[in-house]
Amino acid sequence: MTTTSTQGAHTPGNEAPTQAAEQITLPPCPFCEGPPAVIVTRTFEPFGSVEPTEHFGCTGLDVDAYVFCHECGAEGPKHETVIFTQADYLEAERAGAVLWTERSAKHRHLYDAGSPEGLNLYPQEAGQ
Ligand SMILES: [Zn+2]
Numbered sequence: 001m002t003t004t005s006t007q008g009a010h011t012p013g014n015e016a017p018t019q020a021a022e023q024i025t026l027p028p029c030p031f032c033e034g035p036p037a038v039i040v041t042r043t044f045e046p047f048g049s050v051e052p053t054e055h056f057g058c059t060g061l062d063v064d065a066y067v068f069c070h071e072c073g074a075e076g077p078k079h080e081t082v083i084f085t086q087a088d089y090l091e092a093e094r095a096g097a098v099l100w101t102e103r104s105a106k107h108r109h110l111y112d113a114g115s116p117e118g119l120n121l122y123p124q125e126a127g128q
Contacts, residue, residue: 021090024094024101025101026067026100026101027100027103029069029071029074030074030103031069031072031074032069032071032072032074034070034071034072035069036067036068036070036076036100037067037068037069038066038096038097038100039066039067040064040065040092040093040096041063042061042062042063043062043063043064044062050063052086052089054085054086055084055086056084056085056089057084060083060084060088061082063080063083063089063092064079064080064096065078065081065092065093065096066078066079066096066100067096067097067099067100076096076099076103077099079092079095079096079099
């Protein structure tokens with residue numbers, strides 16, 4: 001489940017009114033319980049983090065927004081989008097934060113289905 005994208009829906013000069021954004025409690029890293037950090041990076045070269053500015057040019061900027069663990073570097077799912085304005089930037093950041101926060105047990109049934117067959121054991125056969 002992902003949030004809706006604003007790709008193609010950009011309307012220059014029609015910025016959303018500034019309003020207090022709802023705060024999201026980011027859960028700790030699932031691997032080391034470390035503190036999460038939200039980041040927006042360039043999708044293409046030159047890679048690297050992107051800082052919020054008023055405008056990102058007429059053609060926009062391809063970015064990935066996601067949360068990573070400050071301690072072990074684990075990364076959450078990436079929200080890929082094209083940003084044109086600071087509002088787009090903030091929206092992308094929030095989408096990345098939501099993806100990290102909405103981690104769920106949606107694939108647990110696959111894990112459980114493999115348990116009777118020993119698929120979750122290592123090595124898969126005893127005595128090897
Ligand atoms: Zn971690």
